[in-house]
Amino acid sequence: MYRTHTNGQLRAADITKKVTLAGWVQKTRDKGFMVWVDLRDRYGITQLIFDEERTPKEMMATASQLGREFVIQVTGTVIERESKNPNMPTGDIEILVSEITVLNKSLTPPFTIEDETDGGEDLRMKYRYLDIRRKPVRNNLVFRHKVTMAVRNYLSEKEFIEVETPYLIKSTPEGARDFVVPSRMNEGQFYALPQSPQTFKQLLMVGGMDKYFQIVKCFRDEDLRADRQPEFTQIDCEMAFIEQEDILNTFEGLTRHLLKEINGVEIGDFPRMQYDDAMRLYGNDKPDIRFGMRFGELNKVAQHKDFNVFNTAELVVGIAVPGGNSYTRKEIDKLIDWVKRPQVGALGMVYCRVNDDGSYKSSVDKFYDQEDLAKWAEVTGASKGDLICVLSGDTGKVRAQLSALRMELAERLGLRKADEFAPLWVVDFPLLELDEETGHYHAMHHPFTSPKPGQLELLDTNPGDVKANAYDLVLNGNEIGGGSIRIHDKKTQAIMLKHLGFSEEEAKAQFGFLMDAFEYGAPPHGGIAFGLDRLVAILGGQETIRDFIAFPKNNAGRDVMIDAPAPLDTEQLEELHLKLDME
Amino acid sequence: MYRTHTNGQLRAADITKKVTLAGWVQKTRDKGFMVWVDLRDRYGITQLIFDEERTPKEMMATASQLGREFVIQVTGTVIERESKNPNMPTGDIEILVSEITVLNKSLTPPFTIEDETDGGEDLRMKYRYLDIRRKPVRNNLVFRHKVTMAVRNYLSEKEFIEVETPYLIKSTPEGARDFVVPSRMNEGQFYALPQSPQTFKQLLMVGGMDKYFQIVKCFRDEDLRADRQPEFTQIDCEMAFIEQEDILNTFEGLTRHLLKEINGVEIGDFPRMQYDDAMRLYGNDKPDIRFGMRFGELNKVAQHKDFNVFNTAELVVGIAVPGGNSYTRKEIDKLIDWVKRPQVGALGMVYCRVNDDGSYKSSVDKFYDQEDLAKWAEVTGASKGDLICVLSGDTGKVRAQLSALRMELAERLGLRKADEFAPLWVVDFPLLELDEETGHYHAMHHPFTSPKPGQLELLDTNPGDVKANAYDLVLNGNEIGGGSIRIHDKKTQAIMLKHLGFSEEEAKAQFGFLMDAFEYGAPPHGGIAFGLDRLVAILGGQETIRDFIAFPKNNAGRDVMIDAPAPLDTEQLEELHLKLDME
Numbered sequence A, B: 001m002y003r004t005h006t007n008g009q010l011r012a013a014d015i016t017k018k019v020t021l022a023g024w025v026q027k028t029r030d031k032g033f034m035v036w037v038d039l040r041d042r043y044g045i046t047q048l049i050f051d052e053e054r055t056p057k058e059m060m061a062t063a064s065q066l067g068r069e070f071v072i073q074v075t076g077t078v079i080e081r082e083s084k085n086p087n088m089p090t091g092d093i094e095i096l097v098s099e100i101t102v103l104n105k106s107l108t109p110p111f112t113i114e115d116e117t118d119g120g121e122d123l124r125m126k127y128r129y130l131d132i133r134r135k136p137v138r139n140n141l142v143f144r145h146k147v148t149m150a151v152r153n154y155l156s157e158k159e160f161i162e163v164e165t166p167y168l169i170k171s172t173p174e175g176a177r178d179f180v181v182p183s184r185m186n187e188g189q190f191y192a193l194p195q196s197p198q199t200f201k202q203l204l205m206v207g208g209m210d211k212y213f214q215i216v217k218c219f220r221d222e223d224l225r226a227d228r229q230p231e232f233t234q235i236d237c238e239m240a241f242i243e244q245e246d247i248l249n250t251f252e253g254l255t256r257h258l259l260k261e262i263n264g265v266e267i268g269d270f271p272r273m274q275y276d277d278a279m280r281l282y283g284n285d286k287p288d289i290r291f292g293m294r295f296g297e298l299n300k301v302a303q304h305k306d307f308n309v310f311n312t313a314e315l316v317v318g319i320a321v322p323g324g325n326s327y328t329r330k331e332i333d334k335l336i337d338w339v340k341r342p343q344v345g346a347l348g349m350v351y352c353r354v355n356d357d358g359s360y361k362s363s364v365d366k367f368y369d370q371e372d373l374a375k376w377a378e379v380t381g382a383s384k385g386d387l388i389c390v391l392s393g394d395t396g397k398v399r400a401q402l403s404a405l406r407m408e409l410a411e412r413l414g415l416r417k418a419d420e421f422a423p424l425w426v427v428d429f430p431l432l433e434l435d436e437e438t439g440h441y442h443a444m445h446h447p448f449t450s451p452k453p454g455q456l457e458l459l460d461t462n463p464g465d466v467k468a469n470a471y472d473l474v475l476n477g478n479e480i481g482g483g484s485i486r487i488h489d490k491k492t493q494a495i496m497l498k499h500l501g502f503s504e505e506e507a508k509a510q511f512g513f514l515m516d517a518f519e520y521g522a523p524p525h526g527g528i529a530f531g532l533d534r535l536v537a538i539l540g541g542q543e544t545i546r547d548f549i550a551f552p553k554n555n556a557g558r559d560v561m562i563d564a565p566a567p568l569d570t571e572q573l574e575e576l577h578l579k580l581d582m583e
Helices: A057-064 A121-126 A135-157 A198-206 A244-263 A275-282 A329-340 A370-380 A395-412 A490-499 A504-517 A532-539 A570-575 B057-064 B121-126 B135-157 B198-206 B244-263 B275-282 B329-340 B370-380 B395-412 B490-499 B504-517 B532-539 B570-575
Strands: A018-030 A034-041 A044-051 A071-080 A093-104 A180-182 A190-192 A211-219 A231-240 A272-274 A315-321 A350-354 A360-362 A387-393 A423-427 A432-434 A441-443 A470-475 A478-485 A525-531 A578-580 B018-030 B034-041 B044-051 B071-080 B093-104 B180-182 B190-192 B211-219 B231-240 B272-274 B315-321 B350-354 B360-362 B387-393 B423-427 B432-434 B441-443 B470-475 B478-485 B525-531 B578-580
Touching: A018 A044, A018 A057, A018 A093, A034 A057, A034 A071, A044 A057, A044 A071, A057 A093, A135 A211, A135 A244, A135 A532, A135 B135, A180 B180, A198 A211, A198 A231, A198 A504, A198 A525, A231 A244, A231 A532, A244 A423, A244 A470, A244 A478, A244 A525, A244 A532, A272 A275, A275 A395, A275 A423, A315 A350, A315 A370, A315 A395, A329 A350, A329 A387, A329 A395, A350 A370, A360 A370, A370 A387, A387 A395, A470 A525, A478 A532, A490 A504, A525 A532, A570 A578, B018 B044, B018 B057, B018 B093, B034 B057, B034 B071, B044 B057, B044 B071, B057 B093, B135 B211, B135 B244, B135 B532, B198 B211, B198 B231, B198 B504, B198 B525, B231 B244, B231 B532, B244 B423, B244 B470, B244 B478, B244 B525, B244 B532, B272 B275, B275 B395, B275 B423, B315 B350, B315 B370, B315 B395, B329 B350, B329 B387, B329 B395, B350 B370, B360 B370, B370 B387, B387 B395, B470 B525, B478 B532, B490 B504, B525 B532, B570 B578
Parallel strands: A044 A093, A272 A423, B044 B093, B272 B423
Antiparallel strands: A018 A034, A018 A071, A034 A044, A071 A093, A180 A190, A211 A231, A231 A525, A315 A387, A350 A360, A350 A387, A423 A470, A432 A441, A470 A478, A478 A525, A578 B578, B018 B034, B018 B071, B034 B044, B071 B093, B180 B190, B211 B231, B231 B525, B315 B387, B350 B360, B350 B387, B423 B470, B432 B441, B470 B478, B478 B525
16 A cells, blocks of 8 residues: 555644655645645645755755656655644644655646646546546546445335346337447347347336346437437336336435435425426426426417417417516617527517516507506516516427526526425326427337327327326426336237337337237336436536546547547458448 | 235235235146135245135136236235245235236246246247246346445445446457447447446546446457357456555455355455466466365476376376275276367376275376375375376466366366355466467556566566566456556556557557556556456356346347347448448
8 A cells, every 4th residue: 555544534633643645746835945745636635844954855856846746655744734724624734754755757737637727628528537636527426426326225225126238239210329339240230239228127027027227328329419428327217016106206215315315405295297287387398496487378368469470479478587677678688689599599579577666668568558468467477577578489489499598597597506406207298299300200208108098099090199107307407317107018019119100020120029028927117217417417516417427428429538439440340241331 | 006015025914914916927726616826026926815715706717717927916815824835935824815907918938937947048048038037037136236236335335436437439459359339420430349447447547536446348249158248247446556465455355245245154364376376286377276186296206207198298287086086997987088078188197096005006007106106196185095187298288178177076076165165366477478379478467467566677588477466366266356556657558568569659549548648647556357247156156147147148149039139221331331241
């Protein structure tokens, strides 16, 4: 062992002890007659002292030549510090060094290893091993470990068994694109990396494992958006002989446990909201309910006048911005510009001030009188001093636009507090979703989700109306988990796949093993999967998942540190029976 | 919830309770006037009873029509059994059923769902979800979960942090073949799946994580031998600021903890053996020391006579088989045939009986007198009643042959007891290994292993003699873990790579990021990786790793259940810029 103690360990009680420490040079202060070194490791920082009265000359020289990030080992005596630092756990002491060994030198790091660094994102990714030395990054990784340990111990105590499912599986055209793996031993054939262990966990239920979980990597070859990773981690869970209510209770229990264990926050029963209500009240299936600004649908109170924009709209909907009447005209114009940005896409915004005397002043006073506007205020819940923002258009689009505005305003108003946690179950999702491009329905969750009892027949006539036994767990405006009760009989699964456009042959080729399994006594079952990266980020009070991944990829799916992906040797390609087909 | 209790839960104290149970029909006994059903789930079996006096007629009919593996839900009253079964935890009670629902029917399973099944390996793999319903398979998976939980909690308590390293990394030609993953977004480029997170865990040490572990899938595209899997699981660990001694102590602690926690076996300090001694005394770098039969090298006492076979051999070596003098001539001939099989490859075997009167009778009495043979007995440690088996030839080959014989005989003699655990550290491995085909040296462990202090210079003159700071943990004749102290400076790493045949450009292209990292203050570090599949199997008293993997692949690397790998759609190949290059 290169040390007797870590750099976070020594206290006043250790004074007079002889100790050996090792770590990195965080910084040195060289006064000529005295040199101080802050020695850092994962556990903390300890101050070393060298002075010309007590330190041999050549050791003084060594000390004054130490560069940032040099790795050193020192032996010395714990002494009391003259000027104590109450902000450091080791701030009462310092080490009077009697021996020093430079274990490794360091080039000057390309950015400072400080809580607030001067390195840009790209540089920090290239030298991620140096970035990890920074306390905020290191703490995120330690935090992630604590969360996964808490998850595993909780589920294990509830008799869930962690079962490893395979990574080399079969490609399925449903859902996102698979990453594939050519098989050398099976010429012309490919494995696929799992987008999730969905079918395997269902087979484990057929196999009688009863309660399964796994913290597992999943892979999706998507065109990357900001903060999406081609590989991500799921807490994947499944239970047999349960109903939706059991899943909700079990995983509400897990989430409550994490909030308490990790964040010290006690939360009672999680509210539940129907998907339709979430869309109506928040324009969004993952509403942030830490704050209000619920949608008020204004069709009835805004489509009786001559304002054609509203009259021709499918939906007229508004929110009341608390205190928004304080916005200047210029600020409101900026807000209008904001909603008109292509990322949001609104054509314009109508607004209405609620003055302190209770009168209204709107951008459409030409069409609407005080009585009309009072109704708008009533529907949106606006009080004196608020600003009502109203958008109109096609229901789907206008909800998304107003939802974006609501979140933006909440951010600006400081209503999205990182240390406040508002979980919410969104339930009764539609089974199918219309793909507007192709005009086809596809599974909103996945093809194994069961419709609500008695709704199977609706599939032929009103496919969009069929509700599923599907649910999402939302935390602070983020979907942290989603799941469903599954189909567990071959007939229903076959009907479902038919409605999703699979021919009988395709269904058999892709999911034959699952449908076969359903013929040998499949129990009722269902489950949920949590996105671990996001869950950890939110529990950590942040929203960027990349900050909680040790070695993330950039938006082009590249690992810039190791420079992957990379070309292969021709020989390797030949062994795999492959040729490049470059344009 | 479909049940109030599991099928392993009810006891005499529950008699008179009304309960609801769900599970699979294990078997039915239909006496006409009475039907018994064994209801099974993960937790146990509970007996249900229907009789014509107390059960409505139509329910009797339902009960008598239940097939094996039907999934049912029953409600009924817990009653005392007339004939109790002391071998079952629920053997004191049975359920008088008042309601029954068939939740799902089952076709007749292709093999019996019993501890001893009639299904062959192939059939059980195709219907793995049914195989998992069998208690021995299920218990293995539950056992695996217990082991991994124990590992994680132990390491976590010792301040190790589990960090997830990426699965989509870069291909390196060193070591086994990589599985590769074509990148759609980076035309003509490929990721590789990790053979181990080796470089990443070293970067975590450079990054100051101090103590890392991960239970992680690894991938090797090898021509599969029996009981090898293309994907396998490692307990991967690394520590900074440590020496070999610290690693040995830490992971001896982990292993001791597992043996106690999982197997209830207390084991003191693990013995340590030098690699050279292991090869000399057991012909093997992973000796099973649950039993003796150590090798005795006989060159000195067997090469002084006219027996040319021995005189021309590099090594003459024997073992004493306890009680082996009881073997008939025919049995010994069979043993000779056994060592001559191509899998072992010996040209013949000399033997020498040690009679009860202390006299010797050998197959080479023509050449050796009683005095000579007495020396053989002395060297091999043979006593009265034993049989000395002697092989000769090239050192490497003959050691492997005699080691195979030793293990086979121990198996036959019942010396390899599944409930006895004999861990052993093998230390001081050679740094390099001569590849007899190419005449080149390659890294015995991997290119990041550090040579023993002061031996770097030997690389130029006697590369085969350089010893490494490398160690294996052996349990009952299996390598369950292996690791090393790593190189942590760029210069040594460059020398090492040069000796392994990397040009400077190749070294930079493959490992540039690691060598760069070493320039920014890399701490001394080292680690170990355990093969989880094998560790679990051995702790479970078995040796076939496949039995401890939920969904294993067969020897052709295929998953016969889901039928993977499989051909890809042409469209998918095009998106990946690939063409098949079939012969």
